[in-house]
Amino acid sequence: MRLTIFGATGRTGGHLVRKALAAGHEVTAVVRGQHALADHPRLRVITADVMNPNDIATTIRDADTVLDTIGSREKGPTSVATDSALAITEAMASVGVRRLILISNSARVAGTGDDWFTRFVVKPLILRPLLRHSLDDMAGAEQATRDSAVDWTIVRAPQLTDRPAQGSYRTAIERSVTFGIRISREDLAACLLDLAADPGSIHQHINVAN
Incomplete structure (x- = not known):
């Protein structure tokens, strides 16, 4: 697949880039400036303003799937994730690319699948x-x-850790993963790649955890 990854220099995005290349995919990594991504024959690194749909349209144009791993590191009020999602979806519409996978957080939604205390x-x-x-x-x-x-x-994930990958993960569709407290970033990256190849996950909220 041809993948465009936003947030490619983040801790989750970095795992995603490496796993995608190891799996044989062609990757366009969108970065804001200086980066430490290693050269690879199937990796294209483009510096762009993710908040500007016109600036990122060319990074998306040939993609089969776009993956948005952008999250804010701010502790106060922020709209980084919202604004970037708006720009990415607008850019996708402008170039006719349809497949998008977005990382979100499972802490916001309490309901079916959660144990009583959670x-x-x-x-x-x-x-x-x-x-x-x-x-x-x-x-x-x-x-x-x-x-x-x-x-x-x-994709709604719980607490992210930098622990080594377990090599497996659990998912639940439109509900919480019971006792799904955390997941390693590397396992989350594996889940994202699996979902990119799964058209059955379109228009679904997928919860994931180790």
Whole structure:
């Protein structure tokens, strides 16, 4: 596949780039400036302003799938994820590319699949207040994606870790992964690549965890 990856220099995006290349895909990595991505014959690195649809349209034009791994590192109010999702979906529409996979967060949605303590205490009373700014931004990115005309898959992940990959992960469609507390970034990257090749995941919210 031809993949365009936004957030390619982030900790999750970096794993995604490496795994995609190892699997034989052609990768366009969109970066904001200086980067440490190693040269590879199937890797094209493009510097672009992800908030400008016109600037990123050329990075998307030939893609089979676009993967948005952008998240904010700000602790206060932020709209980085929302604004980038709006720009990416607009750029995709302008060049006729439809397949998009967006990383989001599972802490915002408490419900089916969660154990009682997580559903009624951990998520609403601990995680929601603690992460409210980033979760609000993720909610905006999800809504922007759903409102677009793209063939989207939204992947909701729990706490991300830099631990070595377990080589497996659990998923749940339109519900939480029971006791899905965390996932390694490398396993999350593997899940994203698997979903990119799975048309059955289009227009679904996929929760993932180790």
